[in-house]
Each structure stands twice: as structure tokens, then as C-alpha cells.
Amino acid sequence: MKKKSFFKKLLYSQKVAPYVFVAPFVITFAVFFAYSIVSMIIMSFQKVAGANSTFVGLENYRVLTNSIFIKSLKNSIFYTIVSCALMIPIPLVLAAMLNSKPMKAKATFRSILFIPALTSVVVAGVVFRMMFGELEGSFMNQVIGVFGKDPIIWLRTPATVWLVLYFVCLWRWTGVNMMYYLSGLQQIPQDLYESASIDGASKWQAFWNITVPLLKPTIVYVLTISIFGGMAMFSESYMLFNGNKSPNNVATTLVGFLYRMAFEQNNLGIGSAIGVTFLAIVLVVNVLQLALNGTFSRKER
């Protein structure tokens, strides 16, 4: 033991070891996350031209009154609300049905419903873009043709554009959210349902009074990822329109507008100002959400 050098001993001590274990996170957090946030905040007050940057105060934040920015913010919020309204109850009901006793071949259906999540947004985008194509022979136009409707140019009017985006969202994420719910359901003791049925409760009552309250932590988790997934939506819209260019900005989202300013128009100051605004929105939503639900980590610590 004595032969070990001082440093080696220190490195191996029980006091230092935890810091070695968490070091990778601390380093990447500092280099990539904290640095990025700080430099973004600084850049948002600057006009950056090549190597020179000058402080311009709140000039860049004037973008917040830009009508396209407001439209894209509205789009993101609208998409988030509707996708939460879809992606929380539908997978929950499916999971409860799949988990019920009379159900056969549970594992097979669970896997099949998960398969879309394995495809990339690019593959999903290619398929949905062409399924909802404007040609008479495009799959969805054939489907509505069966009901005697004329072909539609799906990706032009707002109502149908959003319909397609929700289809993509439902298709890709139902299986994932269902998986979260199923894993939550495993932890509910079965005898609760048995005693409920002895007391004469219907399946529906058992669902509302046992399943939903006991799944609350999972529901909160699914809500959280749905909110942030919704606010960050961009790739889906990018794929459907083959670029960041939906007609009349129908499906331009917050990230889409950030991408346009920062990468397409190369305006770093305004891009940063949008990024900072986005960050502020995320943090506010977070605080609100934690206040409403109690964090899913705090209880455990």
C-alpha cells in the first residue's frame, strides 16, 4: 500500500472516486451546454459581422415583433397543445386495453406498434409526403376517392397540413408512449382491480379510479416529453415540405424560424435572440409544469 504514490491513493480514495465518475458529465456540460448558453446570450445583444462584433443592445430582440416570428410561435404552441391532447390519452387507453386480462398476443402487438419509432423522421417524412401527395393516385387521395371525394392538395391548406403533421406524430410516437404506460402499469398491483371488481366497480370505473391516479408519474413524464417534443418540432415539417419552406409559413415552427435566421440567412444576432427567447419559454413552461405536478424526481431523492 505504501508504495502507491500520493496521487494514485487520492484517485482511488472513496472521497475522490465519485468526482471521477461524474467528471464526464461535468466536462461536457461546461464545454457544450453552459458555454453555448452563455455565448448565445452574449451574441443576442451583438451584431456579428465576420470577426467583428459590436454590442447593439436590444436591437436583435425586435425580431420578436416580426409577424412571421409570431406566426411560428403560435404554430409551435398550437402543435404542442394538440399533440399533447392526442399523445397522452390515446396511448394510455391502448396500453390499458393491451394490458387487460382477456387480451391475447400482447407482446406481438406491443412490438408492432413500436416499429414506427424505429424509422427516422426522414423515412417517415418521405412516406407521408408521398402518401399525402397531390396526385390522383396518391394513397390518401385514393382513400377519400372511395367516399366520392375529389383529390386534395394536402400539403397546401393549413387544415390539411396540420392534419398530416398530427398523423406523422401519432404514427411515430403512439407505440413509444404506450411502452412507457405499459411499464407503469406493471407496477400497479393486480389485486387492486380484483377487489374493485368484487365491490362491483365497472371496468371504466376501475380505469378512472385506479389506473389513472396510480399512473400519474408516468402521465406527467409523458406530458413533459410531449411538451418539449412539441415545442422543438421542426424536422417533421422540414421533411414534409422538403425544406424549411411551407407555403405562407403554414407549418413554420419556432425552431424552423430559428433555423431560417441563423443558418439560412446567417444572422447570428437574431438567431441567438430567438434561441434565448426559446430558452426562456422552455424554462417558464418547466417551472409551471413542476409547480402544477411536483417534480418526478424530487419525491424520490
Add this chain to the structure above:
Amino acid sequence: MKQKNRTMSVFLFIFFVIVAIITLLPLALLAVSSLRPGSDLMRYGLNFSIDWSTASLNEYKLLFSGANNYFTWYKNSLIVTIVQVALALFLSSCVGYGLAMYDFKGKGLIFGCVLLVMMVPTEVILLPLYRLINRMHLINNMWGIILPYLVVPMLVFFFRQYLMGIPKDFLDAARVDGCTEYGIFFRIMIPLMKPSFAAMGIYQGMSSWNNFLWPMIVTNSITKITLPVGLQSLLSPYGNNYDILIAGSCFAIIPILILFAMFQRYFIEGMTAGGVKG
């Protein structure tokens, strides 16, 4: 009662068969269309009608002919995915272990930061991150794609959750036996964590293989881009690339499908064991 259960069971089964058909429909469309010439799709649209006399595997032959960059992208994606999954699993499990098993100064703060990164979508810092990678001269470099995601907060959170279920007495017993702190992690904990590695391996494999936005931003050279970015570049308004696009999209799903089929049992077990708890 038995009778009622039986009708219920049949009803549920039929319901899920319908849901499964709807779920698989877009992929079936893709698979069927990959047997048709690309020009057909351009003219008639994507649908199930197929003329068996002209159906062929020509698209796949073209894909494998090497006259395009498809397999360069495929290789890029495979390398990025393997390296990223290996590093992310190892480093994130270290961090998760440190947070779950030790009490030390600043632990609460560090865990708070993990949650913070988890909550902030990476899209928020897209621009400064790109500038940083640019300054590190990692544009069009595999490491530019990988570095910002070396430690994945979601994985840290999951591993921590999973390890909290393991009694700490384990550690003390091992210490008494003369195991070093790192020896405990490598020799005792890693074997215990196998199911969670499988679950998180699939999770991370899926997100690395399918990642689109960040690779699109940090790579632009036709030989350096990853598969999703490459496929997207084929989506030109003239449709002259549809042959490769459709067959290539089908073929892109295969590795991840195999991975999922192989490990799905662990995936579900692992998700359950480390998943969200109250």
C-alpha cells in the same frame, strides 16, 4: 362471465389487428413501392397498385451497384452509431453510478444540471453549438456529430434510477474484500447493469441511427453526411432519384429493426426496471 370474457377477448383482438394494420400500412406502402420503377411513383403517386409484370428488384440492384453514395452514407451512419452508443453507454453509466451510489458535495447541483439539460431541447442551442464545433474544426467530421452527445442526460437519469434499486451494502462488502472503487464499478456493477445496457443501447442506437437535424447542420460534404441526411438530399423536386430514395429508405430501417428484434425482450424489461417511478 367466461362467455363475456371471451367476446371481450375477440373484440380486443380484432381491434388491435386493425390498429396494427394501420400502423404497418405506411411501411408496407414503402416496401411495395420499392419494387416499382421510380418514374412510376412520379407519374402515378405512392399507392398499393402494382403491376406485377414490371415489378422487379431493379431499384435494389441500382442501390447496390455502387454508382451512388448510398453505402458511403450507410457506413458513416454505422460508424457514428456504434461509436456514439458505446461512448454514451459507458460515460453515462459512470455518471449515473456516481450519482446513485455516492454521497458527495455538489451532488444535488450536478443532478440538477442533468435534469436541466434533459429539459432543454438541443434545438435551443443549435446555433452556438454549431459555432463551437466550427471553431474546433470539426465540421464534416464524425466527432462533430458525436462530441456534444457524449454524455446523454436521459441515459444518466435512467442508469441512476436503475442503480438506486441496488442495495449499497454490495459496495461495502466489496470494499472489505479489497476491491477498489473502480474495480467495484467494472467488476460488479457493469455485469449487474446488463439489462439496462440493453435497453439504453437500443434507445441510443435508435436516436443515433435516426438523428437528422444535428448531422445535417455539422456535415455538408456528400461523402461525410449520414444516411438520413443523404436520403433527404435525394428528395429533389424532379424525382429523378426516387429509385434510390424508396429502396434506400426501406433498407435503412433494417439494421435498427434487427437490433430491436434481437433485444426487444431486454428493452421492455429494462424500461420497466429503470423507467419512471413515482
